[in-house]
Amino acid sequence: MSNTVLPFFLMFILIILIVGFIFYFTSLRNRFEIKKSDSLINLRKSIGLSIEHGKGLHVSLGKSDLNNIHGAASFIGLETLNQIIDQSILSDNPPVTTAGSGDLTLLAQSQHQNVLNDKSSGGSDFVSSAYLSGATNLSYIAGAIPPSSNETLSTQIFAGNIGPEIGLLIDSNNKKNHFSLAATDSLEGQSVSYACSEEVLIGEEIFAIPAQMSDEKMFKVSLLIQDVLRWFIIAIILIVLILKFGGVL
């Protein structure tokens, strides 16, 4: 990052922290209602039905490592997995998790391991239900297709960084008539998902999954800050536009 951008970035972080503290420690956040996404409502219903009917779930966390720009989407995938594991803790079938990067796989396995500890039941096959399906973009998809075409599944969630190759996963999913939700931070992935999938999250909606799936204060505050910042950026763009038209800039 260049030295001229750093002060602006620092200011940006300070704004985030100040707005975050205001929302977190005051009742101001209660004045704002988070609009529920229909796709996520349907996902929750589908997870409930899967547990009720003893069917399985497949969570695909994408292919991005955590130490690059797409890592945030991978973290959202992990948080989604956490919420799904929480909801499906009573299910006979633990969710199958596939990932395309090593660190993501280990974190997903650690989530599964925690559930195993909570349930206090033995058995090693539970841990192996989270695994690396491939280390490159297409090998990850090729490895994720067999678990996603499993007859015993009923719900699939693709949350993370997945490119246009997500079309292959959704296609195999559509053939089996499973419920699927596609949420990726890749633009190409989003457009392919929109064309192929019934339930899709566009743009920054992927970052709203934790807030919509859990009641934790932190996620709601994070989403509110995101909205405030969005309006802040819109205001800046409009001001610059007016100044440009006015001949000031």
Place this chain on the structure above:
Amino acid sequence: MVYHRDHFNCADLKIRRSAMKKIFLVIISSLSGILLILGLFFPESILGIVRFYILDWAIIVGAVALTIAIINLFSVHWNKVFSNEKRDFASPFFIVGFLTVLLVGILLGPNHKFFINLTSTTIISVEASLMAVLALSLGLASFRFFRKKQNLLAIVFGISTVFFLLLFSGILSLGEKFSLMKTLNTALNTLPIAGSTGILIGISLGAILTSLRILFGFDRPYHRK
């Protein structure tokens, strides 16, 4: 009675140990996160050097994690081959392919021409066939699109896809000798850029907030709440 007390003490110890582990992890991750951010803003100071060390360690940990994940993948396929319950016809191919590449790589070295040719030929042919399947799937999806989705957004999506396909094919650039056509062409070409920039701004905001949440230790993806 004694058994119950011992059992209670043991459970209590387990909970305390787990809580200690969580606190330790939170301190380590938050401290590393704060050091990384400070190193970013003060690159000339010692914090900048610390930041580079932490990033180096993260890369090493990532590489080790990948190795562990690959061993785990191998064991998953091994179990699929040798267990009666979850047999998968693809698993033997994976094991044979994996062992072949591993042995050739160890014996000849990763820079040997035969090894490079072997791996790249396999990867390119498999990926090319997957891309072909993807192209077919997308073609079919575009035919099914309007049957599945019949709302305003779908209509806009469909029309804009066809329109921009035609635009990027260069059909409007034929009339660029007219200044109006040139302006129109430029304006229309900036529309997809404007749209994608808008989506990317939203994604970047979400990514920044998610990263800050994790860097400051507010969100911990490594353990359950």
